[in-house]
Amino acid sequence: MTALPTISSTPDGVTIEPRNRKFDLQKALATDWMENDPFLTAVFNAMSMSFPSGEKKFIDSIRHFEDRITDPKLLKEIRGFYQQEGIHSREHRRYNKVLCDQRGYDHDKMEGVYLDIIAKAESKPEVTPEVQLASTLAIEHFTASMAEIMLDGDYMDNAEATIKELWLWHGVEEMEHKSVAFDVFSQIGGSSKMRTTVMKYSIMILLRNVMKVALKMLHHDKQLWKWKTFKSMTHFFFGKTGFVRLYLPAHKDYFREDFHPWDADSKGLIQQWQDAQDMPLAAA
Ligand SMILES: [Fe+2]
Numbered sequence: 001m002t003a004l005p006t007i008s009s010t011p012d013g014v015t016i017e018p019r020n021r022k023f024d025l026q027k028a029l030a031t032d033w034m035e036n037d038p039f040l041t042a043v044f045n046a047m048s049m050s051f052p053s054g055e056k057k058f059i060d061s062i063r064h065f066e067d068r069i070t071d072p073k074l075l076k077e078i079r080g081f082y083q084q085e086g087i088h089s090r091e092h093r094r095y096n097k098v099l100c101d102q103r104g105y106d107h108d109k110m111e112g113v114y115l116d117i118i119a120k121a122e123s124k125p126e127v128t129p130e131v132q133l134a135s136t137l138a139i140e141h142f143t144a145s146m147a148e149i150m151l152d153g154d155y156m157d158n159a160e161a162t163i164k165e166l167w168l169w170h171g172v173e174e175m176e177h178k179s180v181a182f183d184v185f186s187q188i189g190g191s192s193k194m195r196t197t198v199m200k201y202s203i204m205i206l207l208r209n210v211m212k213v214a215l216k217m218l219h220h221d222k223q224l225w226k227w228k229t230f231k232s233m234t235h236f237f238f239g240k241t242g243f244v245r246l247y248l249p250a251h252k253d254y255f256r257e258d259f260h261p262w263d264a265d266s267k268g269l270i271q272q273w274q275d276a277q278d279m280p281l282a283a284a
C-alpha cells in the first residue's frame with residue numbers, strides 16, 4: 001500500500017502524553033456525587049460505563065489506518081492517543097466496577113448495552129473501517145466539547161472532589177488529542193459528507209444508549225419515578241444552562257464544511273488545568 005504524506009494539525013505547544021493517574025473513588029461513588037442529584041450522577045455514571053468498550057473501539061479504528069500515515073509528528077500523536085485512551089479505559093473500568101459493587105448494578109448488563117451496539121454496527125457491511133473512523137472522530141468531538149464545558153466555567157463546581165478530578169483529567173486529555181482521529185480521517189481522504197452523516201447517527205446512538213443505561217441505574221436505585229429526577233432531566237435537556245443546550249453550538253459547528261477540531265482553541269483551558277496541577281507529566 002502506498003503511504004500518503006501527512007501533516008498533524010495539533011497546534012504547537014500541545015503534547016499528547018499520558019498522565020498515569022489513579023483515583024480512589026470508593027467513598028464517592030456510593031453517593032450522588034454530581035450536585036447531590038441522582039439524575040445527573042446517573043448520566044455521568046452511564047457515560048463512564050461506555051468508555052472501556054468505546055475507547056478500545058476508537059483505538060482500533062485508528063490502528064486500522066496507521067500504516068498509511070508517514071508524518072512522524074502524527075505517528076507520535078497516534079501513539080499518545082492510544083496511551084491516553086488506554087489509561088482512560090483502565091480508570092473507567094475500575095470506576096465502573098466499584099460503582100456496580102457499591103450500588104448492586106449488574107456490571108455485565110450495563111456495559112453489555114454498549115458492547116451490543118458496537119457488535120451490531122460492526123456486523124453491518126455498510127459500516128466500513130472508514131465509517132468506523134468517522135464515528136470515532138464524531139464521538140471525539142463530543143467528548144472534547146464536553147470537556148470544554150466541564151473545564152470552562154462552573155459546571156463541575158458542585159461535584160465531589162475526587163470524581164471531579166477524574167473527569168477533568170480525562171477531559172484535558174480529550175482536548176489535547178482532539179484532532180488525531182480527524183487528521184487520520186483527512187489523510188485517508190475521508191469526505192465532509194461522510195463525516196457529518198456519521199455524526200448524525202453516532203451522536204443519536206450514543207445519547208440514546210447513555211440514557212438507556214442511566215434510566216436502568218435510576219430504576220435500580222428507586223429514583224426513576226421521583227419529581228426531583230423529572231425536574232433535573234427537564235433541565236438537562238431544555239434548561240438554558242442544561243448540558244444539551246451548552247453542547248449544541250459545538251455540535252452545530254461540526255456540520256460546517258470547513259470545520260476543524262481546533263477552531264475551538266482549547267490551549268488556554270489545558271494550560272489553566274496544567275498550572276493547577278502539582279504533578280509532572282508521566283513518561284510516555
Ligand atoms: Fe478518553
Ligand SMILES: [Fe+2]
Pocket residue numbers: 085140143174177
Ligand atoms: Fe478521546
